Amino acid sequence: AKEQGRNTYQFYTEGMQDREVLRLELDKDLSQALTNNEFVLYYQPQLDLDSSEIHSVEALIRWHHPRRGLLPPIEFIPLAEESGRITEIGRWVVMAACRQLAAWKGTPYEHLKIAVNLSGRELDDEKLVDNIREALDAENVSADRLEVELTEEIFIQNIEHNLNQLSRLRQLGVHLAIDDFGVGYSSLGYLRDFPVDLLKIDRSFITDVAERHDDAVITRAVINLAHNLGIQVVAEGVETEAQLTFLKNHRCNLVQGYLISRPIPAEELEKVLAEGILVPGA
């Protein structure tokens, strides 16, 4: 079978049937993962280009699988979305983020905000907003420390329900970010009809932004569009100094990517923040 580049292990070298068996096995393991406390949040810092400081981090889930090691979300989030388990996983993510925010109180990290990812499927849950409110209350964390990242898919289907969920979230005081902006095929109308706080330009535009005219034009246009609407812009997947320089020159607000830091566990994040080594050129 064909090599797929990433570490997709046996999935592609075994037959369809074996793959289905693996999926079922993984789904079964997934049902145990929460009880066994096997999920962990990694955090990737976002560098504020105005202040050269880090005020926010994105939480990215990982699964310490008992036999397969540390699994990235691509290996289990799509599966969890299909089976519906994503709802309880999402609940754990929000709870874990709130717990982390509470743990940072009274430390040098207490100003940090955490952005969590919510898939469209999670918005289907009528109890989502109540669950988030309860998690914030339980940890005595203010809602404006929490940000929610959603992709444009939520503006394509179930629009009325989703917009209602979003406005309830916003009433709560949670900040809203549009993830993977520019690849979602949805209309821009929601930017007019709905107040988002942040646009995250998809990595596919950033990769060659310093070399390719078209990517540069699109990225500049997105930044201008957002700023004219009073929305801040994050560039994702920033890996090079050339990309960083371009984004600085064009007044992008925040950058996130391997150039600053990979996603890392909380203890490691605290260490690198304390050492102040995340700011390139500083």
Ligand code: C2E
């Ligand atoms: P995303 O939200 O678009 O997250 C960005 C992904 O790009 C992350 O992959 C991150 O590790 C990776 N990344 C960050 N900087 C760079 C860079 O400079 N270069 C490159 N090549 N990649 C970079 P990760 O952690 O594997 O997450 C993949 C996706 O899984 C996320 O995409 C998000 O859609 C989903 N996901 C992660 N955590 C959660 C979660 O708690 N809940 C839900 N529903 N989805 C999640």
Ligand code: CA
């Ligand atoms: Ca994200």
Ligand code: CA
């Ligand atoms: Ca993204």
Ligand code: CA
């Ligand atoms: Ca994505």
